Amino acid sequence: MTHKFNPISNKLPVLMHGADYNPDQWLHSPEVLKEDIRLMKLAGCNVMAIGIFAWAALEPVEGTFTFEWMDRLLDTFAENGIYAWLATPSGARPAWMSERYPEVRRVGANRVRNLHGLRHNHCYTSPLYREKTAIMNNKLAERYGQHPAVVGWHISNEFGGDCHCDYCQDAFRTWLQKKYGSLDALNAAWWTSFWAHTYTDWNQVESPAPHGETMVHGHNLDWHRFVTDQTIDFCKHEIDAVRGANPNLPVTTNMHLIESLDYRKFADILDVISWDAYPTWHDTKEDSKLGATIAFYHDLFRSLKQKPFLLMECTPSLTNWQPISKLKQPGMHRLSSLQAIAHGSDSVQYFQWRKSRGSSEKFHGAVVDHAGHEHTRVFKDVAELGQTLSTISEVVGTTTPVETAILFDWDNRWAVKDAQGPRNMGIHYEETVLAHHQAFWEQGVAVDVIGSEDDLSAYKLIVAPMLYLCREETGRKLETFVAQGGTLVTTYWSGIVNEHDLCHLGGFPGPLRKTLGIWAEEIEGLYDYDRNGLSMSPDNQLGLTGTFESHEICEMIHTEGAEVLGVYTDSFYAGQPALTANHFGQGKAYHMATRLKADFLQAFYTKIIEQTGVVRAMNTDLPQGVTAQVRTDGSSDYVFIMNFSGQAERVSLDDRSYTHLETNEAVRGEIDLPVNGIALLKRAASHG
Structure with a gap:
């Protein structure tokens, strides 16, 4: 196992700390740049993402380029030891382009072309838009590719959405022809004989539309895949335009949980993964559930390339676009920022550095408020974090020791939501995945979030x-x-369809039936007020006792070699299997036939963790709402103990020797964590 990667940039071999910076909004006030440099240094910020929406400032008139302000900015950065992720500005184009070249504007699923405005309101297939982005990106690369302040390329911003114009329709048909080869193969894969939707000419195939075709599930699934591939192709087009000037500069694009794109496929064209995290902290009395959710997404983005990632955006205080814009309570900025570091980030960066004076994000949180000085609570929080980050840069490039993985495929996510199955009012796929992940988070067990195409051999346990x-x-x-000794855990609604969203014939769970040793005959969706239960069988191999409540989904299964660990308590299928285990080869496969709640998941996975011996951050019982995460370089472990419980907690350490990472002082026995507290510890590596 690789224990330490090289820094993302050798120019800045420390934890990156900075923000999105938009000096193009302040070109009329040159004194702002001077003050910003002073404040950046005061806050311990060493890197800024610049130029993200600066196209109009860089090319105010077609063919007229005004780079002088960017020259001054980057030169000033270099003089002051500040670095830049230089963005390509394609996320929002200038009005002159929309007016002169209507084809660059997106066409909605309703087949109406959009007006100018918003972000990513452009067609990724348009030859004209590709030509214009290539010109801009080439000029940026030629001018700044070797600039000492530039540490990498920030490609566009939060890719997402789709276009249904004629260019995209033609590209979709070409994509389908390459995939299927013939209309007969496409018709078979999409099961178009349903409702007499069989295609007899490629020109009849169109993208899904609210006033047209939406009910052919294979069609919907392929459209999602096409949109991902087309977006990646456009992103690669942008990368190719900047690469030549300096092939050593890393490239990234910031991701933001946009459901329309399979982010796992971006990993092949990016040097580093980055994402934007905006949790709604303090929406309940304690933040443990949300803390676990954000941990899941940190784990997901770390897992895309199995190496450190970047937290490219978060807010230092609040957002302005969530239903309720809560302030971060004392300690939460430090806790949530270092949570990202704990899960594998080598940066903490914000949107935004200085608040905009107008338009839609003028009240979005920023390091520098409208007051324009450092004498604010938020600035002090950022500066204190900057000091901490500067003292713990030895964690840069370290890895996460992991033996547990959760399987999370984007096309499965799309298909589940499109299934028209047992609970169209909400089958809660993401919520289910997050609930299983939280059971590990609560016990300090690190988890990778992987796809079905990934290598499974590194894991002892897969859920x-x-x-x-x-x-x-x-x-x-x-x-x-x-068969080779791994432990697998599955749930209801598994092994139902293939990659074309066609049902497996011969009995569910299809390709998993032999491994699980069961046959699933029927599945029932429950109303929100319905309940069933799982009664543990006497002397079951897990050693669990009692009854656990279940809800939403109940699958009726028959065992085909699997052992019954628990049965249903209610309805006409009371007494039938609800939880099974199947010994298969050298390993074991568990199946939960019903949706179970946190109390069961915690008890179940406690036993599974004991059985499998998967690595935990510490050999100790963590209080409710407290978690621990480890990064390692092979010689030292860096242990982050985080308190999301909403109250002060005391944590008992195990018997290994620990020191405080920031002070190098020895610590043993117990540590006290205040509300929103975090302890940064170091010990000799336990997994070399």
């Missing part, structure tokens, strides 16, 4: 909640994983 779309190949991989 695959609601693996509705399960390819035959995925079934074989999981079968091999278990």
Whole structure:
């Protein structure tokens, strides 16, 4: 196992700390730049993301480029030891382009072309838009690719959305022809004989539309895949335009949980993964559930390339676009920022550095408020964090020791939501995945979030909640994983369809049936007020006792070699299997036939963790709402103990020798964590 990667940039071999910076909004006030430099240094900020929406400031008239302000900015950065992620400005284009070249404006699913405005309101397929972005990106690369202040390329901003123009329709048909080869193959894969929707000419195939076709699930699934591939192709087009001037500069693009794109596929064209996190902290009395949720997404983005990532955006205080804009309570900025570091980020960066004076994000949080000085609570929080980050840069490039993984595929996510299955009012796929992840988070067990195409051999334990779309190949991989000694956990609504969203014939869970040793005959959706229960069988192999409440989904299964660990308590299927375990080869596969709540998941995974021996951050019982995460360089472990419980907590350390990471003072026995507290500890590596 690789224990330490090189820094993302050798120019800045420390934890990155900075923000999105938009000096193009302040070109009329040159004194602002001078003051910003002073404040950046005061806040311990060493890197800024610049030029993200600066196209109009860089090319105010077609063919007229005004780079002088960017020259001054980057030169000033270099003089002051500040660095830049230099963005390509394609996320929002200037009005002159929309007016002169209507084809660059997106066409909605309703087939109406958009007006100018918003962000990413452009067609990724448009030859004209690709030509214009290439010109701009080439000029940026030629001018700044070797600039000492530039540490990397920030490609566009938060890619997302789709276009349904004629260019995109033609590209979709070409994509389908390449994939299927013939209309007969497409018709078979999409099951178009349903409702007499069979295609007899490629020109009849169009993208899904609210006033047209939306009910062919294979069609919907392929459209999602096409949009991902087309967006990646455009992103690669941008990368190719900047690469030549300095191939050593890393490239990234900031991601933001946009459901329309399979981010896992971006990993092949990016040097580093970055994402934007905006939790709604303090929406309940304690933040443990939300803390676990954000941990899941940190784990997901770390897992895309199995190496450190960047937290490219978060807010130092509040947002202005969430339903309720809460301030971060004392300690939460430090806790939430260092949570990202704990899960593998090598940066903490914000949107935004200085608040805009007008338009839609003028009240969005920033390091520098409208008051324009450092004498604010938020600025002090940022500066204190900057000091901490400067003292712990030895964690840069370190890895996360992981033996547990959760299977989370984007096309499965799309298919589950489109299934028109047992609970159209909400089958809660993401919520289910997050609930399983939280059970590990609460016990300080690190988790990778992987796709079905990833290598499974590094793990002892794999959890695959609601693996509705399960390819035959995925079934074989999981079968091999278990046969060779791995432990697999699955749930209801698994092994239902193949990659075309066609149901597996011969009995569910399709390719998983042999591994799980069960046959799923029926599945029932429950109303929100309905409840069932799981009664543990006497002397079951897990040693669990009692009854646990279940809700939303109940699957009726028959065992085919699996052992019954628990049965349903209610309805006409009371007494039938609800929880099973199947010994298969050298491993074991568990199946939960019903949706179970946090009390069961915590008890169940406690036993599974004991059985499998998967690595935990510390060999100790953590208080409710407290978690721990480890990064390692192979010689030293860096242990982050985080308190999201909403109250002060005391944590007992295990018997290893610890020191405080920031002070190098020895610590043993117990540590006290205040509300929103975090302890940064160091110990000799336990997994070399």
